[in-house]
Amino acid sequence: MRLILALFAFVVLCAPAAQARDALLNIQEVTSSGGLKAWLVEDHSVPVISLQFAFKGIGTAQDAPDKQGLARMASNTMDEGAGDLDSQAFQKELRDKVIELHFNASRDNFGAELKTLSKNRARAFALMKLALTHPRFDQEAIDRMRRANQSRIRSSITDPDWNAARVLNDVAFAGHPYAQNSGGTISSLESITADDLRAFTKELSKDRLRVSVAGDISAQELSILLDELFGDLPATSSSVEDVPDLTLTNQGGVFVYPRNIPQTVINIMQPGIDQSDPDYQSAQVMNFILGSSGFGSRLTKEIREKRGLTYGIYSYFTDMDHADTLSVTTSTKNESVSEMLPLIKAEFEKMAQSPIAQKELEDAKSYLIGSLPLSLSSSDKITGLMLSIQLSDLPINYLDQREEKIKATTIDDVKRIAARLLDPSKFITVLVGQPGEIEGAQSVESLPNVE
Incomplete structure (x- = not known):
């Protein structure tokens, strides 16, 4: 999964509303009487409220090897009936009240997104709490979502981009929970039960909770709402295991998954940089020039425009709790792979x-x-950004720091961070197609963590 986080700001407070203000957005930290915290951007110009929350450290990396896909299955089924409402009744209420509610699971976190009209907020929040604290996990819903996920896996097997990502996860994260299939395998999905799902949701605890809210709600209202929504959760998780930090494995290796297709998909990964690193913003400037700026990037100019070897090539950073990576994705004709890699x-x-x-x-x-303010065009984008900051443990003034550090970046800074980070000898290269003879390449005979 690619997590490319654009980040936000935050303030401290002893009462429901914070005393400080961010330069870009008027962000408040709200604290409930029960000690729960949230970040809030008030906007009463439109009668809409967006709320996003996540439990840090409880994601698909917590799935047992024989229960791969458990967290994702929980995200699929928690809104398929809750309390006295079965799946149809629960979904009907969401539709009738124009409420958007979706749970999600990433490698490191589990959470949900809610968006509602202000006039329907009482029912929207009640339904969200019901799904969070009293999901039904009816067998019909579990079986239906299991079949849907198994069907998705079978369909993805034919997708060369998915093949490349699957192989790259396995070789770069070998022996680590990140190597598992977040969506599950055919057999692991078959083994997941309602009891497994209930046990998973009992680990969703207040000490791991991060909340962001934007829209037509005041700090005082939110301070009361926090305890109503999340006050019944356990204080701590009882059996969540620590996930170790990861050093990328198989650095320098080339792996070929043969497919009888006319083009070869190329995925490359090497170690990246953590968002808390003082050089992170200089690294973003460097990567924008190298490969993240589309048609203006050096990779695109050299490989697409000058030589016509590909339709597109991009580089990007991914920051996870236990690994940081820099990746390149592209594709080319099978006969051009040996020219393109160098x-x-x-x-x-x-x-x-x-x-x-x-x-x-x-x-x-x-x-x-300039692009960051333009990206904040809706309340849900704002809440997503704020949540990303919280989950990355970045400070409230992150946006101010970000802009200052980007402005201060020099040509020497870019060269220095490039020399520090960019190392082709550490490339982990995955090729899906018929790339011909590639020196030192190893053949991958079957897709890992699928069946």
């Missing part, structure tokens, strides 16, 4: 060894600073 390596080496141009620097800084 070109990617050469661009990494050039970035690490030679200074960038002043215009490249200014264009990157201008885009990275």
Whole structure:
């Protein structure tokens, strides 16, 4: 899963509303009488409320090997009936009241998103609490979601991009829970029971809770709501295991999953950088120039525009709780793979060894600073951004720091961080297709964590 987080800001408070204000958004920290906290951006111009929450450290990485897909199955079934409402009745109430409610599971976290009209907020919050604290897990709903997930896996087997991601997870995260299939395997999904799902939800505890809210609600109202929604949760989790930090495995390796298709999908991964690192924003500037800026990037200019070897090539950072990565994704004709791989390596080496141009620097800084406010076009985007910050344990003034550090980034900074990070000798390369003879390549005969 790719988590590319754009991040937010935060304030401290002793009463329901915070005393400080963020430069970009008017973000408040709200504390309930029961000690629960949330970040809030009030906006009373539109009668809509968006609420997102997550439990940090309780995600698919907690799935037992024989229960892969458990957290994802919980996210699929918690809104399929709760309390006295079966699946049809629960979903009908959501539709009738124009309420959007979805649970989600990532490698590291489990949470939900709620969006409602202000006039329906009482019922929306009641339904969300019911789904969180009293999900039914009726057998019919479990069986239906199990079949849907198994069907998705069988369909994905034919997708070369999915194949590449599946193999890359296995070889780069070997022996670690991140190597598991977050969506489950055919057999592991078959083994998941209602009791498994109930046991999972009992681990959702207040000490792991992060909440963000935006829209037509005041800090005082939210401070009361927090205890109403989450006050009945257990204080702590009883049996959540610590997930170890990960050093990427098989660095320098090339792995081929043969498929009889005309193009080869190329996925490359190497170690990345944590968002808390002082050089993170300089690394973002560097990567914008290298491969994340689309048609303006060096990878695109060199490999697509000059040589016509691909329709698209992109590089991106992914920050997870226990691993940080830098990846490149692209594809090319089978017969062009041996030409393309050295070109990617050469661009990494050039970035690490030679200074960038002043215009490249200014264009990157201008885009990275200017694009963030434009991305905050709705309450749910704002809540998602705030939640990302909380889950990354970043400070409340992160946005101010982010802009300051991007503005302060120099040509020397970019060269320094590129030399520190970019290392083709650490590439973990996965090829799906018929790439021909690639020196040192190992063949992968079957997809891992599928059946």
